[in-house]
Amino acid sequence: MIFAMDSSVEWLLFLVVFLSISISSSSADRIGIPRGAAVLKKHHLPSKRAFSGDLHTYFYTQTLDHFNYKPESYATFQQRYVINYKYWGGGAVSAPIFVCLGAEQALETDLQTIGFLDDNAARFNALIVYIEHRYYGESVPFGSREEAFRNAYRMGYLNSAQALADYAEIIADMKNNLQASHSPVIVIGASYGGMLASWFRLKYPHLALGALASSAPVLYFDNITPSDAFYSIITKSFRLIGINNVQETSESCYQTIRRSWSVIDSYASQPWGLSVLSSKFRTC
Known part of the structure; x- marks a missing residue:
């Protein structure tokens, strides 16, 4: 993607502003995360449960296993995400998209803890998207939490590599549906969500122009940071x-x-x- 000089300066200013803001949150060896399968277009279903105000809730038919081509990999589940269109300038003018990558909690918690996105979305005419992490909130495979956590085999689909591929599918398909192919995406997260944002930028640079990772222990691994x-x-x-x-x-x-x-x-x-x-x- 190529930007004119004045646009580049504007985005540099944007990143500086974002990096100067801390996200409140609760609580390098190269990470061997496998490449995902091809991004496929899926159906986006409106939610029967809507948030108040400017938030619109949808469910995306998500692939359970992105790295397996056996018949069982065709299994899907409904993954929840929320969009705030209030400030967006539209895909026609390549207005940006801010995507909050959900962590180990229901999506409602993210909506309560990163309100600063609204202020910056208004400034940059940005679309705000919140995507719920698989196995949390209403984005649970196998029909229920009891079934999803029934055994180690099913819990094996709960990992960061699969979560990153989930986000990639939703972002790519959403940009296509909104005719926003040239709208730059900034992924955002805190703590574990911040690690996901960092990894997403590394693994899917064609989908994310930048990442904001707050309080993200990206170097907290063996032989990098003291264990204690x-x-x-x-x-x-x-x-x-x-x-x-x-x-x-x-x-x-x-x-x-x-x-x-x-x-x-x-x-x-x-x-x-x-x-x-x-x-x-x-x-x-």
């Missing part, structure tokens, strides 16, 4: 407790948590210990 780095930071947080906007040290809190590990280890070593711990902590 995250826990060291959390330890410091528990040692420094904020009370009435005053920071105070809390060595007792730190020591209490530290002593709990020996108690847990003691329980786990008993024949009945794992069952007790599973019940207490409600593990799955």
Whole structure:
């Protein structure tokens, strides 16, 4: 895609503005993510459940397994996504598209935590798209969560490579349906969603002009980042407790948590210990 000089300057300004904004969120070796199958046109179905205001909900008939050409790979499920057309200038003028890549939560959470997109969409006349991650919210294969998580085989389709291919299919088909083939796409995410945005830009550069990854641990892998780095930071947080906007040290809190590990280890070593711990902590 070729832009005139003034357009390039505008997009450079856009990226600078976006990178200066932090997304609130809860909570390098090359990653071996396989190439996806060819992007196919699918049907977009309007949702029976609509969000209020300017948000329009759709369901896309998504491929369950993008990397398998056996008959079982033809299975599909309905993947939810939401579009806000309010500020969009249209495909005729190559107005941009901001795509929020869903993470490990229902789409409703994304809608509540990244409201800054509206401000920037108004400035750049952009379309806003939120895509729900497979296996979360209403984008669950096999008909229900119980069936989707029934065994390890079915849970195997819940992975980042499949999720990236999901996003690629929806974005490509949506741009075609909206006659927006020249509209640049910026993918956006936070934490795990930010990692997805980074990987999407690397794997599908023909679909995404740029990526905004906030609080994304893209280098948090073995032999790159010390394995205890995250826990060291959390330890410091528990040692420094904020009370009435005053920071105070809390060595007792730190020591209490530290002593709990020996108690847990003691329980786990008993024949009945794992069952007790599973019940207490409600593990799955």
